[in-house]
């Protein structure tokens with residue numbers, strides 16, 4: 001029996017013969033591995049399969065911490081410093097088992113349709129809006145991200161921008177660069193005692209709240225859910241209330257249908273005269289044309305933009321029409337800070353993200369653990385040890401509907417199910433079971449039965465995901 005390629009993490013470049021089960025039986029004690037953040041693989045665990053068969057594509061200059069972690073595990077890792085053009089992405093994603101991206105690479109349903117062996121996506125950033133999470137789950141592809149490793153970096157950038165806007169530092173610096181000494185205190189202010197209005201009081205917003213208060217600012221925040229205020233911060237009931245009361249308004253919401261153009265002309269005009277706007281969330285959240293016009297009218301005293309509706313895929317001169325059209329106008333206005341989406345780009349944040357997402361991918365690929373997944377139920381079982389070398393771990397991703405689990409368990413029931421965990425998230429369910437004392441012939445028989453069962457489930461669910469057998 002051959003196992004369909006879409007459900008077997010084997011690469012025909014490393015295993016030149018046709019894909020077979022053998023790779024799942026290359027058990028042996030895994031080298032112990034620890035990062036400085038947390039242990040990834042506890043000592044004395046079984047190595048699930050020939051890890052050299054796993055192919056990983058890392059895009060967008062993902063930190064070397066991740067690359068080294070994955071390479072050390074034996075995976076084949078290909079790294080690129082930028083994102084890829086559509087056609088190249090479609091080609092490269094075809095064979096890989098894992099793809100690592102940051103905020104630029106769009107993994108839409110049509111891109112994912114090119115992926116024949118994909119098991120997991122690592123978003124080495126906070127945002128997951130660039131991935132069609134639901135479609136990935138339906139294809140049995142698990143997505144991981146790093147929910148807060150760069151939050152502090154963004155919060156620090158915003159604090160810096162609040163001060164720079166209040167003192168018009170960018171303009172002053174530019175004047176000096178171009179040979180003008182222009183001392184003066186007009187329209188330069190302290191931030192102490194001013195009101196910072198935070199829209200979106202999540203990881204970044206709440207971290208920023210602490211920093212702002214420690215500098216003597218008062219904090220108001222608006223969020224769609226009631227949240228515990230930190231320090232003396234106060235949650236307001238409406239966006240309008242925040243806008244009319246704040247000296248600085250800063251955005252920290254995710255990109256969703258609701259947040260698109262959240263700040264348009266009406267909202268900008270509702271802001272206090274002489275106030276400032278900061279956007280380090282997503283470019284689509286602010287209507288740039290309206291911002292241009294409201295800035296030109298002198299209603300706002302300044303703005304800082306770190307994100308744009310469309311961003312170039314590579315470093316260098318930017319030609320993106322949308323970005324350039326408004327930036328061309330905006331950059332001629334006074335007191336505007338423009339940065340190339342660097343809120344989370346610090347060495348500390350990137351290293352932490354590399355370790356976190358790299359570790360999550362490793363635990364998923366090797367052991368099927370979905371803890372921290374952005375689109376799957378969270379399921380884990382303790383790892384198998386050398387004493388359990390004849391165990392087989394079966395992962396079964398399926399549609400969350402009555403009867404599927406019973407059918408799976410009917411099949412597993414011919415063996416001793418040592419441990420099992422199952423959970424669902426929306427329409428997707430994830431079952432993990434360790435069955436003991438299985439030899440390779442039995443595994444093949446088991447897979448055959450599960451394959452037949454899988455045919456009863458819509459193909460797009462890619463329901464069967466056998467991970468590893470550890471018999472020698």
Ligand SMILES: NC(=O)c1ccc[n+]([C@@H]2O[C@H](COP(=O)([O-])OP(=O)(O)OC[C@H]3O[C@@H](n4cnc5c(N)ncnc54)[C@H](O)[C@@H]3O)[C@@H](O)[C@H]2O)c1
Nearest residue numbers: 126127200201202203204223224252253254280281343344
């Ligand atoms: N510039 C950068 O480099 C950079 C770095 C990290 C994150 N980000 C962006 O910042 C966003 C926020 O990050 P986070 O870690 O704080 O996210 P988070 O999920 O912890 O917090 C987001 C908050 O926004 C709230 N929210 C959602 N919709 C809202 C709406 N319509 N109005 C008001 N509040 C709303 C949520 O309830 C939540 O409390 C990310 O989704 C990402 O897009 C940008």
Ligand SMILES: O=C(O)[C@H](O)COP(=O)(O)O
Nearest residue numbers: 102103104125126127344
């Ligand atoms: O979502 C994020 O974490 C930020 O937007 C940072 O994205 P980046 O990793 O592409 O800089």
